[in-house]
Amino acid sequence: MRVRKNIAANEEGFLFNPTTGDSFSTNSIGVEIISLLKKDISLRDIVDELYEKYDVDRALLERDVEDFSLQLKEFSILE
Amino acid sequence: MNSIKKKPTFVIAVTGINAIDSPGPGVAVIRAIRDCKDFETRIIGLSYESLEPGLYMHDLIDKSYQIPYPSAGTDSLWERLEYIHKKEHLQLIIPNFDAELFNFIKLENQLKLNGIATYLPDLKQLESRDKVKLLDFGKNHGFYVPEDYIIHEFKELKKAVDDFEFPMVIKGKFYDAVIVNSTDQAEKAFFKIQSKWGLPVIVQKFIKGTEINIAALGDGKGGAISIVPMRKLYITDKGKAWAGVTLHDESLIALARKFIAETRWRGGCELEIMLSPDGKPYIMEVNPRFPAWIYLTAAAGHNQPAALVKLAFGQKLEPFGEYEVGKIFIRYAWDLITDINEFHKISGSGEL
Numbered sequence: 001m002r003v004r005k006n007i008a009a010n011e012e013g014f015l016f017n018p019t020t021g022d023s024f025s026t027n028s029i030g031v032e033i034i035s036l037l038k039k040d041i042s043l044r045d046i047v048d049e050l051y052e053k054y055d056v057d058r059a060l061l062e063r064d065v066e067d068f069s070l071q072l073k074e075f076s077i078l079e
Numbered sequence: 080m081n082s083i084k085k086k087p088t089f090v091i092a093v094t095g096i097n098a099i100d101s102p103g104p105g106v107a108v109i110r111a112i113r114d115c116k117d118f119e120t121r122i123i124g125l126s127y128e129s130l131e132p133g134l135y136m137h138d139l140i141d142k143s144y145q146i147p148y149p150s151a152g153t154d155s156l157w158e159r160l161e162y163i164h165k166k167e168h169l170q171l172i173i174p175n176f177d178a179e180l181f182n183f184i185k186l187e188n189q190l191k192l193n194g195i196a197t198y199l200p201d202l203k204q205l206e207s208r209d210k211v212k213l214l215d216f217g218k219n220h221g222f223y224v225p226e227d228y229i230i231h232e233f234k235e236l237k238k239a240v241d242d243f244e245f246p247m248v249i250k251g252k253f254y255d256a257v258i259v260n261s262t263d264q265a266e267k268a269f270f271k272i273q274s275k276w277g278l279p280v281i282v283q284k285f286i287k288g289t290e291i292n293i294a295a296l297g298d299g300k301g302g303a304i305s306i307v308p309m310r311k312l313y314i315t316d317k318g319k320a321w322a323g324v325t326l327h328d329e330s331l332i333a334l335a336r337k338f339i340a341e342t343r344w345r346g347g348c349e350l351e352i353m354l355s356p357d358g359k360p361y362i363m364e365v366n367p368r369f370p371a372w373i374y375l376t377a378a379a380g381h382n383q384p385a386a387l388v389k390l391a392f393g394q395k396l397e398p399f400g401e402y403e404v405g406k407i408f409i410r411y412a413w414d415l416i417t418d419i420n421e422f423h424k425i426s427g428s429g430e431l
Binding site for chain 1: 289291310312324326327328404405
């Protein structure tokens with residue numbers, strides 16, 4: 001799964017899809033996930049990286065990252 | 080030696096200066112033209128009524144004249160334009176209302192003989208995209224267009240209501256569209272639109288989706304000088320965009336390019352698109368003039384009205400390059416203050 005090339009995302013978590021005109025906002029963890037996805041890092045590696053960085057239950061983290069990626073796909077941010 | 084080249088000054092008359100809640104495009108067209116640094120302008124506003132806001136915008140419009148309603152015909156229009164031309168030495172007229180285009184196109188040669196340019200589609204092009212013929216147009220040229228019935232008398236409404244599922248759309252031949260959810264609503268909408276715009280009335284299948292409009296400028300030879308798609312972000316109860324954002328979608332640009340190539344469209348136009356959830360771009364309407372949001376094209380780097388002026392004066396233009404995506408317009412209401420004498424002047428003498 002990759003972030004579409006034309007998606008504009010800023011550091012504050014504002015996303016704009018120039019093909020559809022849709023805009024979204026996400027929180028700081030969302031920004032972090034999107035920036036990792038933009039570097040073509042897999043969801044599994046993203047979970048690993050976030051698990052190293054934050055004090056979080058791994059199963060919960062995996063589920064949240066999965067949910068978030070599905071939302072991004074639904075909103076055509078991921079291709 | 081003076082190396083400074085003097086800019087030409089063009090006298091340009093513009094209609095559609097009713098910047099009201101359902102605005103005409105005139106004021107936005109003038110604003111874009113005024114932005115262009117390649118020429119100076121003297122702008123003449125042409126109005127139908129005494130309370131069109133553009134009349135009182137003296138920073139945009141140098142002088143205004145009332146002109147007869149389109150229903151008065153070409154003779155009355157010409158008589159009035161001849162009077163205005165004697166005083167103002169018009170060089171270009173940019174009409175901005177669907178209903179007046181027929182008369183201006185009919186007068187095109189007469190205007191040209193008097194040194195007044197226009198940059199309009201011809202009658203065949205104008206009629207090909209007429210709401211009444213849009214479905215055939217779509218079928219002939221391979222565009223998605225919603226099914227419709229053209230209703231010439233009330234009794235025909237029943238067949239349309241029986242054939243289409245609710246909701247459906249009842250439309251006037253020039254303006255107005257009402258979404259109806261029952262036979263009763265359909266009948267009421269039919270009579271309301273018939274009394275305002277006459278027959279035929281169009282009953283169109285309702286297409287659910289995202290509303291996207293495309294402003295485009297054709298060179299009359301099949302080439303598109305500019306194509307800018309905009310998604311409506313805020314829609315008024317009259318279906319007008321009150322806010323919108325420029326998009327970049329190659330499929331929409333290709334659709335507009337195809338429309339211009341196949342019709343060899345000359346001048347400005349607006350394609351109203353409904354993008355269905357399965358990604359089909361339905362052409363809901365083609366407006367044969369610039370839209371009221373046209374200033375957004377100038378703000379995004381494609382000044383379509385200024386380009387039209389250059390084309391009208393015979394300049395050869397290359398198509399614009401990239402435009403700024405994510406540029407937003409937000410319309411707003413502003414109470415313009417004027418004096419009763421101004422109103423008196425335009426109402427009494429037809430000039431301001």
